[in-house]
Amino acid sequence: MNIILLGPPGAGKGTQARYLVENRGMVQLSTGDMLREARTSGTEMGKIVADVMDRGQLVTDEIVIGLIREKLETVKGAGFIFDGFPRTLGQADALATLLAEEGQELGAAIAMEVDDEALVERITARSTCGTCGEVYNDKTKPIPADGKCTNCGGTEFKRRADDNEESLKTRLMEYYKKTSPLIGYYYAKGLLATVDGLADMAAVRAAIAKVMDEA
Numbered sequence: 001m002n003i004i005l006l007g008p009p010g011a012g013k014g015t016q017a018r019y020l021v022e023n024r025g026m027v028q029l030s031t032g033d034m035l036r037e038a039r040t041s042g043t044e045m046g047k048i049v050a051d052v053m054d055r056g057q058l059v060t061d062e063i064v065i066g067l068i069r070e071k072l073e074t075v076k077g078a079g080f081i082f083d084g085f086p087r088t089l090g091q092a093d094a095l096a097t098l099l100a101e102e103g104q105e106l107g108a109a110i111a112m113e114v115d116d117e118a119l120v121e122r123i124t125a126r127s128t129c130g131t132c133g134e135v136y137n138d139k140t141k142p143i144p145a146d147g148k149c150t151n152c153g154g155t156e157f158k159r160r161a162d163d164n165e166e167s168l169k170t171r172l173m174e175y176y177k178k179t180s181p182l183i184g185y186y187y188a189k190g191l192l193a194t195v196d197g198l199a200d201m202a203a204v205r206a207a208i209a210k211v212m213d214e215a
Helices: 012-024 029-039 043-052 060-076 088-102 116-123 165-178 181-190 199-213
Strands: 002-006 027-030 080-083 106-113 126-129 134-136 192-196
Touching: 002 181, 012 027, 012 080, 012 181, 012 199, 027 029, 027 060, 027 088, 029 043, 029 060, 029 080, 043 060, 043 106, 060 080, 088 106, 088 181, 106 199, 116 134, 181 192
Parallel strands: 002 080, 002 106, 027 080, 106 192
Antiparallel strands: 126 134
16 A cells, blocks of 8 residues: 655654554655665666756656656565655646556555644754664653663764754745645545644554555
């Protein structure tokens, strides 16, 4: 089953995607990860990506779709999780066309709903393990007293430079302008489901599992 995770920055899409990868055998297709991987892959598509990025230009939708096509044709799993793509209505149309060409379909578009102020409060207190990416929060899940990641034992933790209130509000506005129209798009297609993105992680996991099991 293929799904899209929708939601503003910090809604928890990456955390939930990692859980689905580990527990359902799905494949996460994160735009950022794919671009970084392609840049050093040495493939024809990778060379195109490297050239565009080295020139400081934005990667086109056509290139991203090409990378996704490559993954659909070469990587096997129990379905794909689209994380960070599509971001616009044009990209959503392109993805629908690609899936049809590859004989696949989308099972659900799951929107992780959040309250903006609560989201800003959550993200400004966020840090991640520099080794495995495990997410911590100063208030709800602080870094262990021994300074070691509970997932991998790593001792280096990072806080994103743009995880501050001003930057977050700018990123949220960008999301609502470009990506939120996808909510209506997938609702019209009968594929939209919503979950409370600010619930605790276990509750969000359960809600997403319910959507997938009933799709």
